[in-house]
Amino acid sequence: MELRNTTMAARRSGAAYYQQSVAQCFLLCCCIFVNPGIGYSLKNCTVRETLDDPNMKVVCTMRKLQAIPDDIPQKVRTLDISCNNIALIKKSDFKDLMVVNILNMSSNQICFVEGGAFLDLVTLKELNLADNKLTTLTEDLFLGLGNLSVLRLDNNLIKTIASLSFHCLSNLQKLNLTRNRLKFLKDIHPILQFTNLQELFIGFNRFTTFQSQEISNTSMGLQVLDVSSNPLGVFRITGDVLPHLQTLNLSFSGPNGSLEWDVLNSSFLSSVSILNLNGVNMSSDWVDMVLQSFNSSLKQLTLYNIGEERIKTFTDAACRIPKLRVLRLLQSNILFVSEEMLQSCNKLTELDLSNNLLTELSNSSFKSMTQLDTLNLGKNRLSSVPNVIRNLQSLHQLDLSVNNINKLHCSDFVNLTGLSILHIYHNKIPNIEGCVFQHLRDLKVLNIGTNKFLTLAGAFKNGFQQQLEILDLRGGLLETLSNGDFKGLTSLQSLVMYNNKISVIENGAFEGLGNLINLHLASNKITRVLTGDTFKGLTKLKELNLSSNRISYETQGELNYPPFCLLSSLEILIIFSQHPAGMIYLPSNFLKGLKSLLVFNAKNLNIRSLHPNTFIYTPKLLSLDISLNEFRVLSPEPFLPVPRLNQLFLSKAQLPSLDFLIGANLTQLSLLKVTNNALTAISPEEITSIPALSYIELKYNAFICDCSNSWFINWLKESNKIQVVYAYDYECKNPVVPKDTKLLELDTNYCSISFLCFISTTCVVLFTLIVSYTYHLLRWQVVYAYYLFLAYLHDTKRRKTCAPHKGQYDAFISYNAHDEPWVLRELLPKLEGEQGWRLCLHHRDFQPGKPIMDNITDAIYGCRKTICVISRRYLESEWCSREIQMANFRLLDEQKDVLILVFLEDIPAQELSPYHRMRRLVKKRTYLSWPRAGEHPGVFWEKLRLALETRNCTAEENPLLSGEERPL
Numbered sequence: 001m002e003l004r005n006t007t008m009a010a011r012r013s014g015a016a017y018y019q020q021s022v023a024q025c026f027l028l029c030c031c032i033f034v035n036p037g038i039g040y041s042l043k044n045c046t047v048r049e050t051l052d053d054p055n056m057k058v059v060c061t062m063r064k065l066q067a068i069p070d071d072i073p074q075k076v077r078t079l080d081i082s083c084n085n086i087a088l089i090k091k092s093d094f095k096d097l098m099v100v101n102i103l104n105m106s107s108n109q110i111c112f113v114e115g116g117a118f119l120d121l122v123t124l125k126e127l128n129l130a131d132n133k134l135t136t137l138t139e140d141l142f143l144g145l146g147n148l149s150v151l152r153l154d155n156n157l158i159k160t161i162a163s164l165s166f167h168c169l170s171n172l173q174k175l176n177l178t179r180n181r182l183k184f185l186k187d188i189h190p191i192l193q194f195t196n197l198q199e200l201f202i203g204f205n206r207f208t209t210f211q212s213q214e215i216s217n218t219s220m221g222l223q224v225l226d227v228s229s230n231p232l233g234v235f236r237i238t239g240d241v242l243p244h245l246q247t248l249n250l251s252f253s254g255p256n257g258s259l260e261w262d263v264l265n266s267s268f269l270s271s272v273s274i275l276n277l278n279g280v281n282m283s284s285d286w287v288d289m290v291l292q293s294f295n296s297s298l299k300q301l302t303l304y305n306i307g308e309e310r311i312k313t314f315t316d317a318a319c320r321i322p323k324l325r326v327l328r329l330l331q332s333n334i335l336f337v338s339e340e341m342l343q344s345c346n347k348l349t350e351l352d353l354s355n356n357l358l359t360e361l362s363n364s365s366f367k368s369m370t371q372l373d374t375l376n377l378g379k380n381r382l383s384s385v386p387n388v389i390r391n392l393q394s395l396h397q398l399d400l401s402v403n404n405i406n407k408l409h410c411s412d413f414v415n416l417t418g419l420s421i422l423h424i425y426h427n428k429i430p431n432i433e434g435c436v437f438q439h440l441r442d443l444k445v446l447n448i449g450t451n452k453f454l455t456l457a458g459a460f461k462n463g464f465q466q467q468l469e470i471l472d473l474r475g476g477l478l479e480t481l482s483n484g485d486f487k488g489l490t491s492l493q494s495l496v497m498y499n500n501k502i503s504v505i506e507n508g509a510f511e512g513l514g515n516l517i518n519l520h521l522a523s524n525k526i527t528r529v530l531t532g533d534t535f536k537g538l539t540k541l542k543e544l545n546l547s548s549n550r551i552s553y554e555t556q557g558e559l560n561y562p563p564f565c566l567l568s569s570l571e572i573l574i575i576f577s578q579h580p581a582g583m584i585y586l587p588s589n590f591l592k593g594l595k596s597l598l599v600f601n602a603k604n605l606n607i608r609s610l611h612p613n614t615f616i617y618t619p620k621l622l623s624l625d626i627s628l629n630e631f632r633v634l635s636p637e638p639f640l641p642v643p644r645l646n647q648l649f650l651s652k653a654q655l656p657s658l659d660f661l662i663g664a665n666l667t668q669l670s671l672l673k674v675t676n677n678a679l680t681a682i683s684p685e686e687i688t689s690i691p692a693l694s695y696i697e698l699k700y701n702a703f704i705c706d707c708s709n710s711w712f713i714n715w716l717k718e719s720n721k722i723q724v725v726y727a728y729d730y731e732c733k734n735p736v737v738p739k740d741t742k743l744l745e746l747d748t749n750y751c752s753i754s755f756l757c758f759i760s761t762t763c764v765v766l767f768t769l770i771v772s773y774t775y776h777l778l779r780w781q782v783v784y785a786y787y788l789f790l791a792y793l794h795d796t797k798r799r800k801t802c803a804p805h806k807g808q809y810d811a812f813i814s815y816n817a818h819d820e821p822w823v824l825r826e827l828l829p830k831l832e833g834e835q836g837w838r839l840c841l842h843h844r845d846f847q848p849g850k851p852i853m854d855n856i857t858d859a860i861y862g863c864r865k866t867i868c869v870i871s872r873r874y875l876e877s878e879w880c881s882r883e884i885q886m887a888n889f890r891l892l893d894e895q896k897d898v899l900i901l902v903f904l905e906d907i908p909a910q911e912l913s914p915y916h917r918m919r920r921l922v923k924k925r926t927y928l929s930w931p932r933a934g935e936h937p938g939v940f941w942e943k944l945r946l947a948l949e950t951r952n953c954t955a956e957e958n959p960l961l962s963g964e965e966r967p968l
C-alpha cells in the first residue's frame with residue numbers, strides 16, 4: 001500500500017512538472033513573438049531628460065564609482081559625475097562625447113588625469129575638478145579644451161603647474177584655484193596672458209607676494225581677483241595691468257600685520273568698485289594709504305573681523321571715498337554704535353552691521369544717513385527695536401532677525417512708511433498688537449516667524465497691510481487661527497506657517513485672503529477639524545501644504561464635509577506624513593471640489609487602499625505620489641478617472657505586481673517609480689498598458705531570476721525609448737539563486753536561443769506527455785513490455801551458457817500481506833524447516849532501497865521457482881498480479897516452468913473471470929489447492945516438494961504436476 005502511494009505521489013509530481021514546463025514553454029513562446037527592446041538603462045547614471053532632448057543631462061553622482069562609466073550616451077550635454085571615488089581619468093574615458101558643455105567631476109579622489117583625456121570634449125564650456133587630489137597640472141592635461149570658459153580646480157593639492165598646461169585655454173573666463181598649495185605667481189602667468197580671463201580665484205594658497213610684473217607686463221582683462229587668505233608680504237602693482245579690475249578680495253592677507261602695500265599710481269586700481277578687506281590686520285595709516293588707491297571708484301567695502309577698536313578709523317577712511325555706498329562691518333565684535341562712529345558715512349545706501357554684539361545704538365547714530373535704503377542689524381543682541389530707525393525714512397529693507405527683541409511697541413516702526421521688507425524672525429516677541437505695523441503701509445514682505453506669540457491677536461485685521469504679499473510666520477508657537485485673523489491682507493499671496501503648533505483653525509480663519517496662492521501649514525498639530533468652511537475665501541489658492549500634521553480618518557466612507565470643496569483653483573495638495581500613525585484611511589470624497597488639482601502628494605500616510613471614487617473629483621491630475629503606503633494590492637479602478645496622469649510615485653508600497661496598470665488606462669503616464677516593492681516580474685501586458693512611459697525606477701524589488709522572467713530581462717537589456725533606472729543593480733530574490741546575483745547577469749540566451757529551442761522543448765514535452773499518458777492508461781502493458789525487453793537481454797546472455805541456475809534461493813514466494821500468517825506458520829516451517837528449501841520472502845529478503853520492481857524481477861529471476869499463494873485478496877492486489885505476470889513471462893521467455901500456483905481458498909471460475917490473466921493461467925496449468933488438501937496436508941506438501949525439485953534447464957513438463965487436480 002505504502003509503495004503504491006509513493007509511486008502515485010511520484011507520478012503526480014511528475015504531472016505537475018510537465019504542467020510547469022508547458023507553462024514555461026508557453027511563456028518562451030510569448031517572449032519570442034512579443035517585440036522586446038523598448039527600455040534602456042545606464043549602469044550607474046540616470047538621464048534627466050529624454051534621449052531625444054537636445055539638452056540631455058546625465059547624472060552619475062554618489063554611486064561610489066571608481067571609474068568613469070563607459071555607457072554614457074554620446075549626445076550628453078551636461079554630465080555630472082561628482083561625489084564618487086574616481087582616482088584616475090583615463091585617456092579613453094571621454095572618447096566620443098563630442099557635444100558635452102558642462103562636465104562636473106568635483107568631489108572625487110582624482111589624483112591623475114592621463115594626457116589628452118579631454119581631447120574629444122571640443123565643445124566643453126565648464127569643467128569642474130574641484131575637491132579632488134590633483135597635485136600637478138601636466139602639459140597635456142587640458143589639450144582640446146579650446147572652448148572652455150569656466151575651470152574649477154579649487155580644493156586640490158596642486159603644487160606645480162607645467163608651463164604649457166594652460167596654453168590651450170585661450171577662451172577661459174573663470175579660473176578657480178582656491179585652496180591649493182601654489183607658491184609662485186609665475187606658475188599661473190601663462191593663463192593670465194589670455195585677455196578673455198575675467199575672474200581669477202587664488203585664495204587659500206601659499207603665495208607670499210603679489211607683484212604685477214610676475215603676472216604680466218601688458219594689461220589684462222581681469223575683472224574679479226581673489227587673493228584672500230594667502231601669507232602675502234607684498235602687494236605691488238607697478239604697471240597698469242589691471243585696468244578692468246572691479247572686485248578685489250584681499251581678506252586675511254598678511255596675517256601678521258606686515259603686508260607691504262605698493263601701488264605706484266592710484267589710477268592702477270581705478271576700476272575697483274568692490275573691495276574686501278576682511279580681517280586685514282593693519283595699522284590705520286596703512287588702511288588710509290590702501291583706501292586711497294581706490295579713492296576714485298570704490299562703491300562697496302566689506303570689513304569683517306577687524307576688531308571694534310579700529311572700526312572708527314576704518315569707517316572714517318572708507319566713508320571719505322566719495323562713491324562709497326555700501327559698507328559691511330560684519331563680525332567685528334561691535335557692542336555699541338555711537339554718534340560719531342558712522343558720522344561721515346552720510347552717502348551710504350546700504351549698511352550691514354550683522355553678526356556683531358550690538359545691544360544698543362545711539363539715537364543719533366544714523367543721523368546723517370538720509371539715503372539709507374537697506375539696514376541689516378541681524379544676529380546681534382538687541383532687546384528692542386532701536387529708536388534710531390524712526391529717523392530712517394528712506395529705508396526699504398530692514399533686518400532685525402536673530403536678536404533678543406522681547407516687545408514690539410506701536411511706535412517702533414513709526415515713520416518707516418517706505419519700508420517694503422522687514423525681517424524680524426527669531427526674536428522673543430510675546431505678542432503682536434494691531435497697532436505695531438500700522439505705519440508700514442508699503443510693507444510687502446514680513447518675516448516674523450520663530451517668536452513667542454501664541455495668536456495673531458488681530459495684528460492683521462485692521463487693513464493697514466493691504467500691500468503685504470508674503471507673510472512668513474514659520475517656526476513659532478501659534479496655536480489657534482481665529483476667524484478673520486488675516487482679514488486685512490487682501491494682497492497676500494504667500495502665507496507660510498509651517499512648524500507652529502496650530503491645532504485649531506476656526507471657520508473663516510482665512511477669510512479675506514482672496515489673492516492667496518500659497519498656504520503652507522506643514523508640521524503643525526491640525527487634526528481633522530477641517531470642515532468644508534475651513535478654507536472659505538481662498539478662491540485663488542494654488543498650493544496647500546498640510547504635510548506632517550495629525551489628520552486621520554476612521555473609515556474610507558464619504559465625509560459629510562469634504563475639507564477642500566471650496567478650493568476650486570487648487571493645483572498642488574501636499575498631505576504626506578500625518579502623525580502619529582498616519583491618515584490610515586483616505587475618505588472616498590476627500591478630494592471633492594479640487595477640480596483643478598494637478599499634483600497630489602499623499603505619501604507615507606499608512607493607507608491600505610484607494611476607494612475607486614478617490615480621484616473622480618480631480619480629472620486634471622498629472623502627478624500622484626502615494627509611495628510609502630501599505631497597499632499590497634491596487635486595482636485599476638481608482639485610476640480610471642485620471643487619464644492625464646503623467647507621473648506616478650509608488651515606491652515602498654508593498655506591491656507584489658503592477659497588474660493594476662492593465663486596465664487603468666494610464667495612456668499618458670511617462671514617469672513611474674516603484675522601487676522598494678515586492679515585484680517579482682514585469683509582464684509585457686503591464687508595459688504595453690502604459691505606452692507613453694519614458695522613465696521607470698524598479699530598484700529593490702524581488703525579481704525572480706529564471707526564464708519565466710526572460711521577457712522582462714530582455715526588455716531591460718535593450719536600449720531604446722524607456723529609461724529603466726539602474727537596471728543593472730536589480731537583484732534576484734529566488735531562493736535557489738545565490739545572494740547578490742543580479743537580474744541582468746542571467747543569461748536569457750539559453751531561454752530563448754530561439755524558436756528551435758522552443759520547438760525542441762515542445763517536442764520533448766509532448767513526447768514525455770504522451771509517454772506518461774500511455775503509461776497512465778496502459779501501464780502494466782508498458783511494464784510488461786519493459787520487462788520483456790529486459791528479459792530478452794537477460795535471456796540472450798543466459799542462453800549462451802545455459803548453466804544450471806545459480807540462484808541463491810530455491811523459490812520466491814509471492815503472496816498477499818493478508819495471507820502472511822499462513823505463509824509464516826504453515827508454508828515456511830514445512831518448506832524451509834522440514835524440506836530444507838531456501839525461500840525468498842519479500843518482507844524478509846528484499847534489498848531495502850532498491851526499486852520494488854527491480855526487487856521483484858531479481859527475485860523471480862534469482863529463484864528457480866516462484867510460488868504464488870493465491871487468495872481473493874491476492875487477485876485484487878496489483879503487485880501480486882504483476883508477480884504472476886513476470887513469472888509467467890519467464891515461462892514463456894526462458895521456456896522454464898517456474899510458476900507454482902497454490903490456491904489458499906476455493907475460487908470459482910466466475911470469480912476468476914475479471915482476472916483474465918489468472919484465468920488463462922489456471923485454465924492452462926495445474927495447481928495445488930490448500931483447502932482440498934483437507935485432512936491430508938502431507939500429500940500437499942509432498943507435491944509441492946516435487947514441484948520444487950524440477951531443475952531442468954530447458955522446458956520440460958513436470959510429470960507430477962501435469963494433469964493433476966483441475967478444478968475447472
Ligand SMILES: *[C@@H]1O[C@H](CO)[C@@H](O)[C@H](O)[C@H]1NC(C)=O
Nearest residue numbers: 043044067068069070728729
Ligand atoms: C557601474 O555599475 C556596475 C553594476 O551596477 C558595476 O559593476 C560597475 O563597477 C560600476 N562602475 C562603472 C564605472 O561602470
Ligand SMILES: *[C@@H]1O[C@H](CO)[C@@H](O)[C@H](O)[C@H]1NC(C)=O
Nearest residue numbers: 130152154155176178179201
Ligand atoms: C572657488 O572655490 C572656492 C573654494 O572651493 C569656493 O568656495 C568658491 O565658491 C569658488 N568660486 C567660484 C566662483 O567658483
Ligand SMILES: *[C@@H]1O[C@H](CO)[C@@H](O)[C@H](O)[C@H]1NC(C)=O
Nearest residue numbers: 390391392393411414415416
Ligand atoms: C518722523 O520723522 C520726522 C522727520 O524726520 C521727525 O521729525 C519725527 O520726529 C519722526 N517721528 C518719530 C516718532 O520719531
Ligand SMILES: *[C@@H]1O[C@H](CO)[C@@H](O)[C@H](O)[C@H]1NC(C)=O
Nearest residue numbers: 640643644664665666667668
Ligand atoms: C482611455 O483614455 C483615453 C484618453 O486618454 C480615452 O480616450 C479612452 O476612452 C479611455 N478608455 C477607457 C476604456 O476608459
